[in-house]
Amino acid sequence: KSSLKPIRCKAAVCRKAGEPLVMEEILVAPPQPHEVRIRIICTALCHSDITFWKLEVPPACFPRILGHEAIGVVESVGENVTEVVVGDTVLPTFMADCGDCVDCKSPKSNLCSRLPFKVSPWMPRYENSSRFTDLNGNTLFHFLNVSSFSEYTVLDVAHVVKIDSSIPPSRACLLSCGVSTGVGAAWKTAQVEQGSTVVIFGLGSIGLAVAEGARLCGASRIIGVDINPTKFEVGQKFGITEFVNSMTCGNKRVSEVINEMTGGGADYCFECVGSSSLVQEAYACCRKGWGKTITLGVDKPGSEICLNSSDVLHNGKTLMGSLFGGLKAKSHIPLLLKRYMSKELELDKFVTHEMKFEDINDAFQLLLDGRCIRCVLWM
Numbered sequence: 001k002s003s004l005k006p007i008r009c010k011a012a013v014c015r016k017a018g019e020p021l022v023m024e025e026i027l028v029a030p031p032q033p034h035e036v037r038i039r040i041i042c043t044a045l046c047h048s049d050i051t052f053w054k055l056e057v058p059p060a061c062f063p064r065i066l067g068h069e070a071i072g073v074v075e076s077v078g079e080n081v082t083e084v085v086v087g088d089t090v091l092p093t094f095m096a097d098c099g100d101c102v103d104c105k106s107p108k109s110n111l112c113s114r115l116p117f118k119v120s121p122w123m124p125r126y127e128n129s130s131r132f133t134d135l136n137g138n139t140l141f142h143f144l145n146v147s148s149f150s151e152y153t154v155l156d157v158a159h160v161v162k163i164d165s166s167i168p169p170s171r172a173c174l175l176s177c178g179v180s181t182g183v184g185a186a187w188k189t190a191q192v193e194q195g196s197t198v199v200i201f202g203l204g205s206i207g208l209a210v211a212e213g214a215r216l217c218g219a220s221r222i223i224g225v226d227i228n229p230t231k232f233e234v235g236q237k238f239g240i241t242e243f244v245n246s247m248t249c250g251n252k253r254v255s256e257v258i259n260e261m262t263g264g265g266a267d268y269c270f271e272c273v274g275s276s277s278l279v280q281e282a283y284a285c286c287r288k289g290w291g292k293t294i295t296l297g298v299d300k301p302g303s304e305i306c307l308n309s310s311d312v313l314h315n316g317k318t319l320m321g322s323l324f325g326g327l328k329a330k331s332h333i334p335l336l337l338k339r340y341m342s343k344e345l346e347l348d349k350f351v352t353h354e355m356k357f358e359d360i361n362d363a364f365q366l367l368l369d370g371r372c373i374r375c376v377l378w379m
């Protein structure tokens with residue numbers, strides 16, 4: 001194992017915020033203990049890639065290899081890796097699942113405390129340590145513990161899930177981030193029941209994945225809220241039953257409209273935009289007594305949420321956030337893949353575009369313009 005050599009391969013490097021990625025030859029160092037080096041089969045674009053591509057203030061960090069929704073094959077393993085072997089098909093996940101800490105052992109959490117989630121430019125287990133260098137010998141930074149915009153990448157073994165290699169890669173890769181996050185939020189975080197009324201604020205990929213999860217859980221009303229009326233047509237394919245255009249609510253707040261439509265509030269509200277004022281709206285229209293509001297959107301660092309204090313005190317509502325839909329990567333992703341194989345979970349409808357890795361900058365443009373749900377890039 002110590003004889004492993006660096007691999008020279010192609011990567012799309014983000015050298016500066018908001019500028020086109022640069023296709024470069026880079027060097028990918030061998031995996032250290034508890035790490036695996038994988039060859040990426042395909043990678044999709046998630047909105048968080050755009051968020052961090054644009055970001056100019058800390059935790060911004062360049063040059064960096066973005067990408068975190070992908071599928072790959074294990075090329076080599078470092079010492080102490082027993083869970084996977086060379087040739088295994090794996091899904092990378094930005095959240096760790098060490099399986100060993102108090103939190104991983106509890107069924108109530110997916111927030112690993114051995115390798116806690118943070119937006120770090122390094123490998124998770126070793127401080128200030130990168131496996132990437134450019135051909136001038138300069139360090140390239142990691143992203144969300146994955147960095148899949150490269151033909152090869154190195155991950156901690158706590159960040160990979162072994163999966164069945166017969167599953168179509170362009171579909172399986174969606175469970176590496178976006179679809180899992182949305183479906184998991186309905187299934188695990190909210191625990192939506194049969195016959196529930198669900199409201200989804202923001203019908204991007206995550207909102208649509210929440211709809212898919214709510215449909216699988218047997219929700220009977222799935223109300224989509226967006227400012228773009230074309231989203232309703234898209235939403236119908238994902239089981240959205242009613243649409244509210246929050247731009248045309250007149251002098252009413254959108255929460256008032258929802259409270260009227262539902263006779264006092266929805267069972268579950270999901271905020272999938274990342275706007276604290278929308279979290280406020282969502283909380284204001286989940287039902288007293290048992291309503292739950294789940295936040296999935298990422299607002300600007302440091303933003304605060306303002307809630308009506310008597311609504312909080314008198315009405316017994318729940319507000320919670322969830323990362324990766326509350327899913328434990330190693331145990332729950334295989335269950336979702338089974339449900340895809342049995343044709344219950346519909347992944348195909350999320351893939352609106354497929355192209356070559358080389359065309360990654362065109363894919364960024366599609367997502368920026370809101371013209372795609374998921375664009376899968378083949379290496």
Ligand code: CXF
Nearest residue numbers: 046048094144177298323
């Ligand atoms: C996000 C979740 C919140 C922090 C940044 C990454 N996940 C994936 O896209």
Ligand code: ZN
Nearest residue numbers: 046048177178
């Ligand atoms: Zn993501």
